[in-house]
Amino acid sequence: MTDAVLARETNRRQLQHIISGLSDGVILVEVDQTIIWANEAALLMHGVNEVSELGADGGAYRERFSLRYRNNHPLDPDQYPISRVAAGEEFSDVLVEVSRVGDEEDRSRVHRVRSMVLSDSSGEPESLVLIMADATEWASAEQRFEKxxxxxxxxxxxxxxxxxxxxxxxxxxxxMTGHSRENVIGRSVYEVDVLENAERKDLAIERLNAGATIPQMQAELKMPEGGTKLVIVAGQPLDMNEEDCMLFSFIDLEARRKAETALRQSEERFAKTFKLTPVPIMVCTADRQQIVDANEAFLSTLGFTTLEMIGKTVAEMDFLDKGKDAVQLFDILEKSGHIEGVDFKVRKKSGEIMHCVLAADTVTIQDAACYLFVFMDITERKRSELELVEAIETVMKDASWFSQTLIEKLANAKRVNGQNLPTASFTDLTARERDVLGLICEGLADKEIASRLNLALNTIRNHVATVYSKLDVHSRAEAIVWARERHLFASQGTKKR
Structure with missing residues (x-):
């Protein structure tokens, strides 16, 4: 063995001794792709125990191990790290999935490989080194992030x-945007502008250039087919494949904007209808009956101004005649939520009484429950009806001259929809007053009732007046209808003449 060869072998043994305990895997390769040595970390990364299990050379290695890029493409023979280093190529950060041939589905091992070419004094390659780090956990974390x-x-x-x-x-x-993947990947943030019309765009660009967190802000993304979409955008810096990146996330506000637009348009239509309707309308809160709005027809009809009414309670304004009935109105609204066609009296600012048909319903205004009242002025109609009834009653003082049908029609003309509000009970009458009411329903005049009950005429007239007062009626016809509505004296016939 020559001195040069001995020195080289000595250097290799020293190199092997130095690197044998490293956590990174190291494989030594000859120029002819012969695998001459591997440390324990490299063997472990391949799932083998002996260097021989790696294969004698590059060809044997390729027969035993299948390498793929992270995009799932298999490596060609000349792309294997052992082939590239044998060709004298120095490279770094080659990321490959390593599996046994025949078990390519097992891609649990991921290597990050780089190469070193050690030259001798003459500049010729002397030792070829593959250095690999176990990137399996990193790849697993990246895969979880991808998913x-x-x-x-x-x-x-x-x-x-x-x-x-x-x-x-x-x-x-x-x-959300209608973009295709190909239309986004590889393009810049200026071509697909995710900060389009951002409310703090200058700050966002400053943070983007600095690689810092971009706070949430509203923006309008341009759609590829035209138009824009309202979003909230935020940016978070992160590291991917050891590259500094920015993650932009979005919240789609378009549905909310459409809902808000529809609500605003609905409120505008309601406001216009409310203001322009010629029928008097008033709105008050459900809890305190505080007046929150009244249309022009209401103000002009009752003679009040906006400043006089808004913020005051219904009780303070005292425009609903008969306070007790007004309390009953709100009791009914609280229980049923609405009132339809109630005959009611409203007091104008001048003190004049206006007859109305009142309807009310529950509405929500700015998340608060309110009552909306509609008043239909029937004063003239009421006056005509009462004048007609009074004219007939003046001519025909005795109810016995009327058929039952005519009596009911006359009374109904005077009591339009009055049955919607609670009235007096039959039990409020004394026994004698009930007798009198029963004889009235038979169609008897006061003299006939006095004769039937063997009482003085004035006494009967007093009883009749008391019955009228308790039942809140004003004529025999109304008293008869009141009783018939409650199915009283149903078996008694009414005289007809």
């Missing part, structure tokens, strides 16, 4: 900070 990133419904893209080009895009972003 999470792609499966995440929240739209997201990732760009490299070195050239600001997109390297990843998930399905959520493609669905």
């Amino acid at each position: 999470t990133f792609n499966a995440n419904p929240a739209p997201a893209v990732i760009c490299r900070l070195s050239d600001l080009r997109f390297i990843k895009v998930n399905q959520g972003f493609l669905e």
